[in-house]
Amino acid sequence: MITITISGADKTGSLARISTLLVRKGFRLGAQQVAESGYGAKLVKISLDVSQVDKVKLAAELGGLNPDFRLVSVEGVQSGAPSIKEMAERFPDIAPLVRAYAESFSPETRDQELFQAGKKIGAFHYEKEWSFGSPLKMPVALRRTLVPALEKLAKVDATDTSITLPDSPLWGGGNQVNCCEFLTGFMQGFLEAGPLTNNARVQKTACRAKGDSQCTYAVSYDL
Numbered sequence: 001m002i003t004i005t006i007s008g009a010d011k012t013g014s015l016a017r018i019s020t021l022l023v024r025k026g027f028r029l030g031a032q033q034v035a036e037s038g039y040g041a042k043l044v045k046i047s048l049d050v051s052q053v054d055k056v057k058l059a060a061e062l063g064g065l066n067p068d069f070r071l072v073s074v075e076g077v078q079s080g081a082p083s084i085k086e087m088a089e090r091f092p093d094i095a096p097l098v099r100a101y102a103e104s105f106s107p108e109t110r111d112q113e114l115f116q117a118g119k120k121i122g123a124f125h126y127e128k129e130w131s132f133g134s135p136l137k138m139p140v141a142l143r144r145t146l147v148p149a150l151e152k153l154a155k156v157d158a159t160d161t162s163i164t165l166p167d168s169p170l171w172g173g174g175n176q177v178n179c180c181e182f183l184t185g186f187m188q189g190f191l192e193a194g195p196l197t198n199n200a201r202v203q204k205t206a207c208r209a210k211g212d213s214q215c216t217y218a219v220s221y222d223l
């Protein structure tokens, strides 16, 4: 959570206009308040549910809304996000770390970053735990390696071409950052690391964050 302070927002309705802009940019807003600056001018303070923001970009967007709006300060966590190595080492107990990692990115880039991190961790996990013995082909590899690996995280329902998590720990529950793309990457990296499964492609096809009843990933491959 970080708090931004904006000056030049004294006029009635300014806070509402700024909040609307932030929500449209994908930010989840926490507390909002108007404080006195000490010189009679008012300052708007808004908490954002992220651990990093692009100050220059945000200042430009606020200025575009009204040239009087000025971003005075950005306070709070600007770092402290876990590294990919830390997340990989904590598998399968990684949901809180993945969430902290996700919060360090802006909403526009978050899914892509989660996918890339998941991919590295999935490949690492395959090498560490599942690369021994003769390599398996699809769909046997899915059933004997990918599904058991995911079952350490949560309950999994699988077919030969789909993986469903009825209660994924990466789903934010509606009030936290949704991290389901981490698993798309995890599965993709895991399968790519296997010598006979590296042409498989994983895509998320349903997600509780989008109102679906469960999170489902389609796995496609050539036989």
Ligand SMILES: [Zn+2]
Pocket (backbone or CB within 6 Å): 168, 171, 180, 206, 207, 208, 209, 214, 215, 216
């Ligand atoms: Zn989901």
